[in-house]
Structures are given as C-alpha cells and as structure tokens.
Amino acid sequence: MSDYTKMWESLGLDLKGHDALLSVLGNAYSDIFLSQKNRPEGMKYFDFVMSEVHGLRIKELMDAKAQGRNVIGSYCVFVPEELVLAVDGVAVGLCAGAEFNFEGAETLLPRNTCSLIKSAFGFKLGKVCPYLEACDIVVGENTCDGKKKAYEILAPLVKDLYIMDLPQTKSEMGKALLKEEYRRFIAKLEKVSGKKVTAASLKKAVEIVNAKRKAVKRLAAIRAADPAPISGLDALLVNQVFFHDDPARFTDSVNKLCDELELRVKKGTGVFPKGTTRVVVSGCPMAVPNWKVPVLIESSKAVIVGEESCVGERGTRWLTEVKGNTVDELLDAITDRYFNIDCAVFTPNPSRVDYVKEMTKKLHAQGVIHYSLQFCQPYIMESGPFEKELETSGIPTLRLETDYSQEDAGQLKTRIEAFVERLKKK
Amino acid sequence: MRCAGIDIGSCTIKLAVLENGKLVLSRTSVTSHNPLETARDLMDGAVFDVITATGYGRHLIKGHLACPAISEITAFVLGARFFPDRCGSILDIGGQDTKAISLDNEGNLCKFEMNDRCAAGTGRFLEVMATQLGFTLEEFSAAALSAKRAEKINSMCTVFAESEVVSLITQGAKRNEVALGIHKAIVSRSAGLLKRVAPPRGKIFFAGGVAMNDCVRILLENEMGRPVVVPPDPQIVGAIGAALSASEDA
Helix, strand or coil, rough: CCCCCCHHHHCCCCHHHHHHHHHHHHHHHHHHHHHHCCCCCCCCHHHHHHCCCCHHHHHHHHHHHCCCCEEEEEECCCCCCCHHHHHCCCCEECCCCCCHHHHHHHCCCCCCCCCHHHHHHHHHHHCHHHHHHCCEEEEEECCCCHHHHHHHHHHHHHEEEEEECCCCCCCCHHHHHHHHHHHHEEEEEEEHHCCCHHHHHHHHHHHHHHCCCCHHHHHHHHHHCCCCCCCCHHHHHHHHHHCCCCHHHHHHHHHHHHHHHHHHHCCCCCCCCCCEEEEEEECCCCCCCHHHHHHHHHHCEEEEEEEEECCCHHHHHHCCCCCHHHHHHHHHHHHHHHHHCCCCCCCCHHHHHHHHHHHHEEEEEEEEEEEEEECCCHHHHHHHHHHHHHCCCCEEEEEHHHCCCHHHHHHHHHHHHHHHHHHHHH | CEEEEEEECCCEEEEEEEEECEEEEEEEECCCCCCHHHHHHHHCCCCCEEEEEECCCHHHHHHCCCCCCCCHHHHHHHHCCCCCCCCCEEEEECCCCCCEEEEEECCCCCEECCCCCCCCCCCCHHHHHHHCCCCCHHHHHHHHHHHCCCCCCCCCCCCHHHHHHHHHCCCCCCHHHHHHHHHHHHHHHHHHHHHHHCCCCCCCEEHHHHHHHHHHHHHHHHHHHCCCCCCCCCCHHHHHHHHHHHHHHH
C-alpha cells in the first residue's frame, strides 16, 4: 500500500484518529469478510476497493479535483448522481456506519439521535473522513426531522452545505417540488463547476448511472438461486461500494462478479448449503462499516437474499427512462425515477411493504427481518403496520431496533436465532 | 436413552435429564462469575447420552462440549409441551430478560417478543427492589399481597426505580404498598409484551424464576383475564426444552 500520509494531511485529517479508525476497520473487515467460506473470486475487486477505501480512491478524487472536476457528497439516495455527472463531477455517498467519536457528536447533538447522524458528526468532528473533507459541495436533504435539523448544525462545519428540500407525499405537487429542487440543484452545480448541463451531458450521465443500477439489479436477481451463490454480507458490501466507487469501473466489476455467480448457479454451487433458511432484510440503510446485523444473521444458520434499503433495492431498483431531447424533458424522466423511491418519510408509503412481499416471493425467502436504527422515527413508526401486514400475508417478520454499538449483540443473536428456528419449522 | 438439556441463564444454570419421557434429574445452581465452571459442576455425575444447550451462555459451552445449541425461545416452546396444560401463550421472566411467546393450536411457535436491551422489569429488577425494601424474595411477594393499595412506580429502569422507591419511603409510604406497586409495574410490562404477540386466547404458561412469585402470578391473571399455569419448577422449563430437542435430534 502506498503512503497516503501527505494526502491525508493536506485534507486536514487527524492522523492519529484516522489510523485508529483504519486499523479497527481493517480488522473488522478481515474477521467478517475474509473469513467467509466459498467466496466468489469476483469479490477480490471489492476487497481491494475496501483496502484502499481511504487511499487510492481518495487519490482518484484528488486527481479529479486537480483536473478541475468537483466532488459532490450527499447523504441520501434522493440526490441524483446523474446531475453531478452531467457537470463532470464525482458523486460520493457520505453516510457513516461506525460508532466513532460519539462523545464528540454529543457535544452538538442530543443523545437521542440516530447512529447514522451521530456517526456523520463523529467523523466530521474527529476529522477522519477524507471523502467529506474532499467535497466541494455537501448536499443535505430534508428527509427525516433528525437529518433536517442536523444539517443546520453541520452547515458551519463544512465548506459549502447545500440544502435540498424533498416532498413528503406522492402527489402532483410533491413531484413538482422535486423537479424544481432538481432544477435548482443543477443551477448550483453549474455555478460551482462553471460547466453547463446539456441534453447530451445529461443523457450520457443517465446512461452511466443506469448501467450501474442494471448491474446491481442483475446481482439482486441472481440471489434468487438456492444455494445462495453469494453471501448477504458480500452483496451488501457491493451495494455499499456503489456509493463511492468510480461508476464505470464499479459496473464492470459487478458484471464480472455476476458472470461468475451465474456459472455457480448453473453448477448448483453456493456459499451456504442448499436449503439454508433465507431472509430478506428491510429498513434503515447500512453504511460502511455497519455490518452488525448481517453478521448476526449469517452466523445464525440463515442467509440474507435481499436488502430492501437505501443501500440495496430501494436505492437501485428503478432505472431512468432515457427519453427526451432537452434538459427539461430528461429532467422529467429523472424526476419520475426518483419520485418512485419509497422512503418512510413519505406518507402514506404503501409501495414499500408491497415490494417487500414481492421480494420475498421472487427471492424465495421464508421471512423478513425489519431493521430500524434506534431513534429513526419514520422507520420505527412504519415497522408496526409493516410487520402486521406481512404477518397477515403469511410472511413471518422479526422487528429489530438497534444502533451501532455492540452491547445488545447477545440479545439480538437470541432473537435472530429464535426467528430462524421459527422459519425452519415452517 | 437419557437426554439432557442445560440452560445457562444470567442468574442461574439449570440441568434437566429425561428418560422415557420422564424427568429423572433436575439441578439448579447460581451462575456465578464463571458460568463454564458452574455448568461443569452441575453436570458432574449426571448420566446422559446426548445434551443440548440453551440460555444466554449456550454458545459459551459449545466450544467445550460437543453439543448443539438452541435459542431460549425454542427451548421454552418445547419445554412447555412437556407439561399437561395446553396453553396459548408462554411468558418467561428470567434474570435479565422477559419473553412473551404465542403458540398455535399444535403448540408451535407463532410469534415472540423480548424486552429491549436492558433488564428493566425482569427478575433482576425484582431482586434489587426487594433488597432495597429489606425483604427476602419470599417476604417480598407476601408483603405485596398483603397491601390494600399500591404506590405507583413509574420507572421500569432498575436504577431509576430504585431512586423512586427511596423517595417514596422517605415520604413515609408503606413498605408493603411500595412492594405491590413494584409487582404491578412488572406485570403491566409483561402483559404489554403478551398482548403484542398473541390474540387473547387460551391459558398462559408462566415460566422462569419470577413465576415462583405468587403476587406476580395473581396480578398477571387479573390483568390478562386468562388462567395462568405455573409448572411445579418453573425455572427448569428451558432445560427440559433443550433436553427434548436433544432427544428429537438423537
């Protein structure tokens, strides 16, 4: 591995804290991922990406910046990567998944804040996230109240925090608001980059992002096979890397992985024995390195065959229809695509549970585990009716509410094992 | 064939041995700081062909004793079947967690709920409160039953409830009325879990150490409006379930 110390220093990182974070991350990664049996060869690319997650990829970002390109960070799948690519920018996801410097975060945030938000602040205040420090614009979006208000506190801490408003109902007015917000975002991107969004640049961007989503959709579909050709952990990792890797290279690597997995399916080989209990995980996003619940599930004689989450199908299952010859027409198509996303901040939000039913069926899952981050009101509130609806439809459901700490791992393990035992009896 | 089950709980470790469908050996011991050692002592001299582990320490023993492990939920579902009463739900209040389980007509697991990460409203809670009021566990239940009215305890957190009790006592509240309040608090929480998992039908099978407390049993029956069945030794149910699982696998 090259020495990136100078680069990290130039980004203003706290080297001591950053070293500590990388060492914990590295150990966790080898314990959790590298120790898995029968991993596909194609995962080697993702192992490499993870080993260089704060190294080579950051160097690429810095090189892009040196060429006059902008790095745009965001915390939500409602922020269209297409628009960033249309001004030749680089989009990176900034959500954080580690319990790092929560004491620091709690000097600015209430203790009863979800781990996702606390982690973002912990990383910022601890100066350990090179992605965040490399950003020319950080986009904050109005989804839940927690994030909305947290951005007010984050604003003075980052270079250029841009707030994007979002609708909360799937109405015509809501859609109009979304399109207007995207138009305003284009203006912001044009101003910062000095480049114009054209029909041609936007169309090309749509195609790049569509190709990336098609590749992960292909991966999602392959997981319907029994035995599972890939572990849920590895598939989650691919979905996590989606947010910060170079899009074209990522697409290529996912497709190569899928070629290999399709061969496995043909041969009838997999990572767990045929007949292993299969579950779908649905709920809050899991950002790197939040692998806590998947580890507990896959060490309890079950395999995760799909994720209904922003880091998963909720973020990727829709493609943008490539139609229109003007920026405005293309923007309509982009708005249509993003307006589908069934995040729990919308009311009502019936398509989410409908889709989980569909996933359960097409992926041959026996049950659903609903994952909520503690203090994430939209998902926790939705989880009650969600569970009832699934159970009534004959789909056993387990609701978990947890955070990034390990203190409840034992209790969670008991629940998950009992749930898997319940599914086996069926 | 002699089938054994060992239930390594947070407060006690239980061993049950079954032969020809009969309970032939049952032992209980306090978990201590070294559960593995305690488990070994408990198994010393016990004769069995197969064994299955359950309880929060089930994975601890796995490395030291070649035996399968099942979750406590499954262990209680199986264990409850060992007793004659056919029940619609199971409530287990152990040392550090509470489990509410609903069963179908065949006695299979339908749905379960557990208390959240802390030990609020569990056996540990009762123990701490009894000590606070200067009662043994037996006296505690009897004192609560003797009270005509209850002081309201608002907190379920062991630490907060302790200070609530202190402040009630300093205000001159009667010890037995505080005791009843504490029992009511634990019952209302458990009833909440039971209502979340189950349609209100059938008897409630009440297991775990807290089932030995008469006051909790009586209050629970009133609160739920359903008969509550307590087996002769409610602490051993999980170990019996594990033993039954061992016999299924054998």
